[in-house]
Amino acid sequence: MNQRFKIGDAVVVRDAHAKGHVRAPTYLRGKRGRILRDFGAWPNPEKLAYGKPGWPLTTNYWVQFRMDEIWAGKGNYGPNDTITAEIYEHWLEPDTGAAQ
Amino acid sequence: MSMHGSRPEHGQQHHDDDHDHDHDHDHPHAHDERSFQPDIKEPSEEWEFLEIALRELLIEKGIVTAREIQDMLEEWDGKCPENGARIVARAWTEPAFKKRLLADGNKAVGEMGFEVPGLKLVVLENTPEVHHMIVCTLCSCYPRPILGLPPLWYKSKEYRSRAVREPRAVLAEFGTTVPMGKEIRVVDSTADCRFLVLPERPAGTKGWSAEKLAQLVTRDSMIGTAVALKADGARAG
Amino acid sequence: MAKKSVHDMGGDPAGPVDRHEHTPTLTERRIDAMMQLLRRKPRGFWTTDENRRTIESLSPDTYRTSGYYEKWAYAMRGLLIEKEVLTEAEVGAKLDEVKARFGKGAVKPAKPKSKSATKGKTR
Numbered sequence: 001m002n003q004r005f006k007i008g009d010a011v012v013v014r015d016a017h018a019k020g021h022v023r024a025p026t027y028l029r030g031k032r033g034r035i036l037r038d039f040g041a042w043p044n045p046e047k048l049a050y051g052k053p054g055w056p057l058t059t060n061y062w063v064q065f066r067m068d069e070i071w072a073g074k075g076n077y078g079p080n081d082t083i084t085a086e087i088y089e090h091w092l093e094p095d096t097g098a099a100q
Numbered sequence: 101m102s103m104h105g106s107r108p109e110h111g112q113q114h115h116d117d118d119h120d121h122d123h124d125h126d127h128p129h130a131h132d133e134r135s136f137q138p139d140i141k142e143p144s145e146e147w148e149f150l151e152i153a154l155r156e157l158l159i160e161k162g163i164v165t166a167r168e169i170q171d172m173l174e175e176w177d178g179k180c181p182e183n184g185a186r187i188v189a190r191a192w193t194e195p196a197f198k199k200r201l202l203a204d205g206n207k208a209v210g211e212m213g214f215e216v217p218g219l220k221l222v223v224l225e226n227t228p229e230v231h232h233m234i235v236c237t238l239c240s241c242y243p244r245p246i247l248g249l250p251p252l253w254y255k256s257k258e259y260r261s262r263a264v265r266e267p268r269a270v271l272a273e274f275g276t277t278v279p280m281g282k283e284i285r286v287v288d289s290t291a292d293c294r295f296l297v298l299p300e301r302p303a304g305t306k307g308w309s310a311e312k313l314a315q316l317v318t319r320d321s322m323i324g325t326a327v328a329l330k331a332d333g334a335r336a337g
Numbered sequence: 338m339a340k341k342s343v344h345d346m347g348g349d350p351a352g353p354v355d356r357h358e359h360t361p362t363l364t365e366r367r368i369d370a371m372m373q374l375l376r377r378k379p380r381g382f383w384t385t386d387e388n389r390r391t392i393e394s395l396s397p398d399t400y401r402t403s404g405y406y407e408k409w410a411y412a413m414r415g416l417l418i419e420k421e422v423l424t425e426a427e428v429g430a431k432l433d434e435v436k437a438r439f440g441k442g443a444v445k446p447a448k449p450k451s452k453s454a455t456k457g458k459t460r
Contacts, residue, residue: 021390023290025237026341027264027348039220042292049390051383060291071348076266080283083264086291143364143439147407151364153431154413155371157423164374172370237347239389240405249369252359255405261349273354288347 003059004089009035010098011063014091021049024091028083031070032095037062039086059089179248183214184296185317187246188328189310191223192301198225205296209246216245216294224287225298226327231278233271233324234287234295235263241289243296247319254323264288274325277337287324297324304331343397365406372413383416391415 005011015030023045038061043054064084067077143149158164187209191198201208205221221243224232236242237260242250253259262270267284271277278284287295299321305313316333320326327336361369375382391412392400400408417423 021386021393023238025288025290025347026345027237039222039291039293045291045386048384048386051387060293062293064285071265074265075348076269078268078278078280078282078284080281081267081286082283083286083288085288086293088291141362144441145407147403147410148364149432149435149439149441150410150414151368153428153435154410154417154423155367156435157427157431158371158417161423163380163422164371168374169367169370172373173366176366176369176373238344239392249361251356252405253354253356256354257346257349257401258351258354261346261351262354265348270354274356 003038005035005038005059005061005092005094007035007038010095011035011061011092012095013063013087014093018046020046022046022091024087025085027070028065028085028087031065032098033063033065033069034098035061036064036084042088044088044090060086061089061092063087063092176248179245181247181317181319181322182314184243184247184319184322185314186310187212187214187223187296188298188317188322189314191298192305192313193308193310198298201298214246216243218292219245220293221246221296222293223296223298224285226300226324228282228300230283230285231324231327232285232287232295232297233263233267234289234297235260236289237261237264238288238290241294243294245294246296247322251319271325274320275335275337276326297322299328302328302331302336342393343400344393361406368406368409368413372409375413375417382420382422387416388412391419 010032011034012032013024013028013030018024038059040060041057042060044058045054047054062084063086064082067075067081067083070083071077143152155164155169159166187201190212191201197208197211200211201223202225205223206216208223209216209221224234226232234242235254240250240255240260242254244250259270264286267286268278271284289295299317301313302316305316316329316331318326318329321328330336372388374380376385376388388409392408394415395403395408395411399411403411414428418425418428
């Protein structure tokens with residue numbers, strides 16, 4: 001299947017409110033990161049959660065975020081600390097503002 | 101060194117007539133009468149009565165059998181941190197296995213007889229540059245087929261909320277310090293991967309057998325809230 | 338902006354992590370075992386995602402104050418009824434029968450729990 005993103009791409013998590021079961025945590029919405037790995041194609045859990053098959057499959061990406069990007073200093077972390085999360089393709093947009 | 105809570109003993113009496121009283125003496129756990137721990141307490145909360153009600157209904161209606169439940173309990177008794185420790189120790193002693201483990205966790209642990217069906221097992225190597233710490237902020241995803249049931253704290257509001265924001269404060273509560281310049285990579289387990297940390301091999305263990313090395317690998321070092329024990333068995337900070 | 342769900346807690350303020358080791362009780366292990374049996378083949382009554390969705394749908398108060406396996410018990414009940422494997426009526430009847438067996442005829446209200454009852458407990 002065609003994947004929208006490749007490793008190293010700068011992406012941003014859509015800042016959307018979604019009803020029902022989603023796996024994009026609120027604390028990451030609207031945040032910018034980079035694709036670290038591609039974990040392959042999976043049925044959409046937001047459909048599976050309601051007894052639907054969740055096809056067509058959606059690509060799941062491992063996205064890495066700098067801590068400062070998420071918390072802007074309001075936390076307890078080191079300067080190089082990061083967060084990674086598995087985010088499904090439909091939750092990601094290219095981060096056009098980032099250096100590519 | 102105890103890596104996890106003691107395993108429950110089998111064979112306790114229960115009011116609701118467990119149909120499986122057979123005592124399997126091939127069972128790997130010790131049946132030491134002196135250390136018998138009756139972990140059945142009289143149910144008192146709504147959900148405990150609900151468990152009995154649901155189980156009895158499911159059995160009455162032939163949806164599950166008591167034997168199947170017992171078999172499942174025993175299957176899960178076999179899943180414990182010692183499994184992960186063996187995997188880690190083998191990776192430390194066999195570079196080719198480690199390479200396979202990092203490339204395809206499911207396949208590599210399959211060589212040792214472990215199965216992780218339906219999920220992607222991803223093994224994350226701690227290095228001098230990166231320390232991984234696993235959390236599931238949304239629920240409690242954990243590499244259960246390898247490590248068994250997760251500790252209570254892993255499922256707690258406190259850990260799930262704070263690990264992503266205050267990893268160093270949380271690690272300090274665990275008695276673990278990571279140098280400030282090193283990257284702590286907090287891994288939020290939000291989908292179908294299950295992550296297992298491959299801790300750094302302790303200094304002074306050159307030439308050790310995998311069996312001996314496995315004893316240094318604690319459950320918490322495979323979650324990332326600790327590092328492996330030191331060669332002398334002491335906790336590392 | 339709409340309020341986020343209670344389960345979506347990454348980054349929320351919280352207290353120290355209670356690290357005490359808890360050996361799962363037989364009740365808890367049975368809940369775990371039954372959920373495995375019902376979810377996995379050959380039954381496949383629901384998926385992990387449906388289980389998560391059901392737990393996330395518990396009232397915020399229930400979610401906050403219930404223990405881990407307590408939530409799973411509620412989810413198991415909800416899913417078995419949703420999937421029409423059991424009916425609400427028969428679960429209710431069996432529950433009453435079980436409670437009577439233990440001499441707990443008078444129903445102890447399940448929810449909500451007072452804050453003091455759960456203070457200090459790791460949920």
